[in-house]
Amino acid sequence: MNEAVECLESGLRGEVSYAEAARRAGCPAYHFQRMFSYLAGMTLADYVRRRRLTLAAADLQAEGGKVIDIALRYGYESPEAFARAFRQQHGLSPSEARRPGARLLAFPRLAFRFEAQGGSDMNYRMEKLPAFRAIGMGTSVQMSEAFSEVPQLWQKAAAEGAFARFLELGEPGGRPPGILGICAGGSWGEGERFDYILGCVSREALPEGWRELEFPASLWAVFEAAGPPEALQEVWSRFYREWVPSAGYELAGLPAVEAYLPPEENRNELWIPVVSRT
8 A cells, every 4th residue: 555655646746647556556446446545534536636735835835936837737727726726725825825934734645554453353254156247227426425426326216116126127046135236446536436336136138227237257255234234334444454454365356246135134245356365
């Protein structure tokens, strides 16, 4: 992760290579987005933006050049967009930042330090699944707005009667089981996004307006989250913080799946495709 941060930092005064940062972190790009958010407490886009505006403030004071030149250096297409972002972070305009004694807000470079800590066991199981197909309703979700945009898709599905369709079209005994929340790849940068598909495992014809995903045969690590669906967020966090560094598996370049089981079971599952390191 620190090598990944070094890669991010090297592109702040130009173009950031998110794909290269993910490679240095040793995981697929989609997982790098989520892992960074859980470990750092902010999205990749937020980190890059705050660091660029910190360096931009230093350049304004040291160089005294044109605002548009510094704006372009840090990825802003216009002085107006740069000024809005600059004021949001520093509380003053780029021109005001040049004045002697101007008070600015520095956002320091991030450094990851992992410490061994006592804690509760993290129960999981491994399952090998043959290739399967999932269908459902999909949307593009902004990483920073996931906790509001994903529930909106659930509400839309309920209003359109999709849950009954999932039960009708779902493959009996299909795995992963239940109603699936599939977290697939997305885009980088200020509009950092990922695709979320709400659906089921199915071999039936694709309903109009729905999306489908083909999963190859893979090995899956399965984690149980007791209680309501919200408990899955703690499992996600512990997965990245505790399981990934110690379990001896690499993350496969496939979408992760949240499996929502019937309410009477009072539990749900997180399914992550992995590859053994041995």
